[in-house]
Amino acid sequence: MDKNNDVSYVAGLIRGTEKAMFTSFKEANNSKPEPIEEKLKEQIPIIGQTLLNIFKPRKVLLYSGGMDSWLLSELENPDVKLYVDMNTKYSKEEISRLPQDVKVIKLDLGDWERDDKIIPLRNMFLIGLASYYGEEIYLGATAGDRVLDKSFTFGNKMTDLLTYLYGEQHWTSKRDINVNLESKKLTKTQLLQKYLKNGGDITKAFYSTFSCYNPIDGKECWACKPCFRKFVAFYLNFFDFPDEICITVAKYIEKEIIPQIQSGTYDRTLDEQEDILTVYNNIKAKGLV
Ligand SMILES: [Zn+2]
Numbered sequence: 001m002d003k004n005n006d007v008s009y010v011a012g013l014i015r016g017t018e019k020a021m022f023t024s025f026k027e028a029n030n031s032k033p034e035p036i037e038e039k040l041k042e043q044i045p046i047i048g049q050t051l052l053n054i055f056k057p058r059k060v061l062l063y064s065g066g067m068d069s070w071l072l073s074e075l076e077n078p079d080v081k082l083y084v085d086m087n088t089k090y091s092k093e094e095i096s097r098l099p100q101d102v103k104v105i106k107l108d109l110g111d112w113e114r115d116d117k118i119i120p121l122r123n124m125f126l127i128g129l130a131s132y133y134g135e136e137i138y139l140g141a142t143a144g145d146r147v148l149d150k151s152f153t154f155g156n157k158m159t160d161l162l163t164y165l166y167g168e169q170h171w172t173s174k175r176d177i178n179v180n181l182e183s184k185k186l187t188k189t190q191l192l193q194k195y196l197k198n199g200g201d202i203t204k205a206f207y208s209t210f211s212c213y214n215p216i217d218g219k220e221c222w223a224c225k226p227c228f229r230k231f232v233a234f235y236l237n238f239f240d241f242p243d244e245i246c247i248t249v250a251k252y253i254e255k256e257i258i259p260q261i262q263s264g265t266y267d268r269t270l271d272e273q274e275d276i277l278t279v280y281n282n283i284k285a286k287g288l289v
Helices: 003-030 036-055 067-076 091-096 122-130 152-165 188-197 202-208 225-236 243-263 270-285
Strands: 059-062 080-085 102-106 136-139 178-180
Touching: 059 067, 059 122, 067 188, 067 202, 080 091, 080 122, 122 136, 122 152, 152 178, 188 202, 188 225, 188 270, 202 225, 225 243, 225 270, 243 270
Parallel strands: 059 080, 059 136, 080 102, 136 178
Antiparallel strands: none
């Protein structure tokens, strides 16, 4: 199409539009006015509510099935629960236990999983993915978590970075992202306590959560880091454990954790250290170990 044709084509369009507008204006003048204001008045509360829902930040929870993310899902009622399948050694076990309403997406980071199960930058990737689903992003973290990609500084930096990247530009209107790490102000024990104070059920919490590095026949081993931390939180909230589990955990604490606490290298919060020692001394006082 050359330039002249282009101009006449556009002019034709304008003339057509003018004609259509003129016709509908005449028709509108000839017909009875519609009580449009009345109709709008009726619709405004509904429109207002719809707009509020559209612009309300959507809550996305990064869900692993472990106790932190499960408790947060109960306390915060997120719009989206997102599980990222990173193809780690324990992801199959986790996926098999996910509730129906959890959305599963894949990001294969398995090649970068270290022997200690740490994947460097893990939460940076996960939060980036979560921003596709909403603006208020919850990361299950509690006071004892030591990795820097669960720290308040990291949360603030990701909030800044994502809000910058979702600034108004040719492909998007502005989105304000917030990485929510409020749960990090509490220990696991305190987070469970908060859930229980809100009317939660400890048995439901116990059986709905699973996070174990070395499951035995699909059951928790009680001798790995996530198992022992779950035990401490539930034990201190008066969950009734069979003696065998208490013994397994106490032996794990004695061998793996107490030497670190004694040498000052166990750098979780003092609250959590105190919780661990209370549990250990309590089991010992019962004569189980
Ligand atoms: Zn375990």
